[in-house]
Amino acid sequence: MKNNQFISGVKAGSSIAIGYFPVAIAFGLLAKTTGLSLIEATAMSIFVYAGAAQYMALSLIKLNVDPVTIVINTFVVNIRHFLMTASLNEKMQSAPKIVKATYAFGITDETFSVLATRKEDDKITSAFAFGVASIAYGSWVIFSAIGHFVGANLPEFLQTAMSIALYAMFIGLLVPSAKGNRKVVMLAAIAAVIHCIIYFTGLLPTGWAILVATLGSSILIEIIYSRRGKNPADIYKEQEAD
Amino acid sequence: MGPTYWWMLFGMAIVTYIPRMIPLTFMDGKELPPIVSGVLGNIPYAVLGALIFPAIFFVQEGNILFGLIGAATAFLIAIIGGGLMPVVLGTIGVLAVYSLFM
Numbered sequence: 538m539k540n541n542q543f544i545s546g547v548k549a550g551s552s553i554a555i556g557y558f559p560v561a562i563a564f565g566l567l568a569k570t571t572g573l574s575l576i577e578a579t580a581m582s583i584f585v586y587a588g589a590a591q592y593m594a595l596s597l598i599k600l601n602v603d604p605v606t607i608v609i610n611t612f613v614v615n616i617r618h619f620l621m622t623a624s625l626n627e628k629m630q631s632a633p634k635i636v637k638a639t640y641a642f643g644i645t646d647e648t649f650s651v652l653a654t655r656k657e658d659d660k661i662t663s664a665f666a667f668g669v670a671s672i673a674y675g676s677w678v679i680f681s682a683i684g685h686f687v688g689a690n691l692p693e694f695l696q697t698a699m700s701i702a703l704y705a706m707f708i709g710l711l712v713p714s715a716k717g718n719r720k721v722v723m724l725a726a727i728a729a730v731i732h733c734i735i736y737f738t739g740l741l742p743t744g745w746a747i748l749v750a751t752l753g754s755s756i757l758i759e760i761i762y763s764r765r766g767k768n769p770a771d772i773y774k775e776q777e778a779d
Numbered sequence: 780m781g782p783t784y785w786w787m788l789f790g791m792a793i794v795t796y797i798p799r800m801i802p803l804t805f806m807d808g809k810e811l812p813p814i815v816s817g818v819l820g821n822i823p824y825a826v827l828g829a830l831i832f833p834a835i836f837f838v839q840e841g842n843i844l845f846g847l848i849g850a851a852t853a854f855l856i857a858i859i860g861g862g863l864m865p866v867v868l869g870t871i872g873v874l875a876v877y878s879l880f881m
Contacts, residue, residue, distance in 0.1 A: 559864040577784055584792040589823065594791060596830055604783055608790035614826055615798050620819050623802035634804050641800040646823075697839070698875035701849035702867050704835040708850070709866035711827040712857035724821050725828030732829040750829035755821035763814055 546668015553647045553669070554676035560588055560706075561677050564595075565684020567703050570696060571595045575685050582681035586674060587645065589710075590614045596703050597744055606744030613748055621649040628653065630660040637663070643670025720762060728754035849874055 561582070568578035573595075581591055590611045597607045622644055629637070629652075640663060644652075648669050655661055691699070715721040732750035735741050741749060836846035853870045861869065 559867075563864075563867055573784075577788075580785075581788055581791070584788055585795050587795045589826070590791065590795055593826070593830060594787075596834065600834065604787035604790070607787055608794055611791045612794035612798075613822065615795050617819050617822055618795075618798035619802055620816055622799055623806055626803050626806060629803070638800050638804045641803040642796060644799045644803070694878045695871070695875055697878045698871045700838050701835075701846070701853075701870055701874050704831055704838065704846075705849065705853040705867045705870035706863065707827050707831045708853040709857050709861075709863040711824065711831070712854065712866075714824060716858075720821075721824045724824040725831075728825040728828035729832035733833045736833050747826070747829045751822060751826045752818075754825040754828065755818045758825075759814060759817040759821055763817065 542662045542664035543668040546665035546670075547672045548668075549651055549665070550648065550669035550672040553651060553673040556647065557588075557673060557676045558680050561680035562684035562687070563702060563706055564588070564591055565681045565686070566688040566699060567592070567595050567706075568681070569685045569688030570699050570702070571599050573598075573685075575682065575689075578685045579678065579682045582678045585611075586642070586677060587611075587615060588677075589646075592703060592706065597747075599703075600743045602742070602744040606742070606748075610744055610748055613751060617646075618644060618649075621646075621653070625649060625653055628655070628661055629666065630662050632663045640666045640670050643667075643674055645673065648673050720758065724754055724758050727757060845874065845877070848877060 564582065565578055568581070573581070581594070585591055585594075593610060593614055594607055597610060602610075622641060625644065643666070651669055652661055652666060688696075688699070711721075711725055715725060728750045731753050732746055735746040735749065736743075740746070831850075835850050836843050838849065839845040849870055852873045853866050856866045856869045
């Protein structure tokens, strides 16, 4: 029974594993162009295991941001997982703390989505969660390493061109969410404007500038939208405009 | 990179694991105030904006055109509905041609 749950978890997680393939390969490539060794890059995937945070770390390493600021930025980017695991908690079968603490390591945006959207009435078993987490994690780590390995064997002009890959990836992540969603567009635009202002006035070092821009935009936009939300007529207008 | 890298990795691992582990292991489903969960939900999109601009223009030192072409290409492919991989590979492709002929 327990085995069956694990296997069906692996099946449910295999679509995540396929989705991770290009993102992990690209991470390995980028880590290579950022100057990380194969071991260093793979270790980040093994121990940190968070796509967005790992990409951000690469871009901050490239900008020579100090390690403490990188860790703080990592925390800020990962705060959202508090939300996800808190809401997931209600759907999960009760289990010893050590079991939950173990599969908690495998909760990402994607595994969360697969677990949280399960339509079954029964609670999700720990074995199922382990199944989903294992295949997704395995895919992430293995393809990160392969990506780095491939990147090491490319000609010079391609490596130059690949210096854009990190930012192309950020754009590729942002645009689909931003399409038809003005809030997402505003969030990214305001954060970009705040960062540009801080950058060109030299007010703060880069790592802190990104932190301030991110939190500033997130808070500002939330205040604006929650004020609007209090007036039902405005929400309607918003929907019509979209 | 050296030992500093490994300390940084250790720190990153801790601050990534804590938000995953604490609520799942120790909380009993307490709700956050809506404004707080709203702000937390906004962070992934805001951080992308801050990461892309203005750094994308300075990818190749002293050559803003490189970054401009890259940004335009990536946005174009993403807007016409290319997935993550077409956006990344397409942008690299265009800039590879550009750097070959520069």
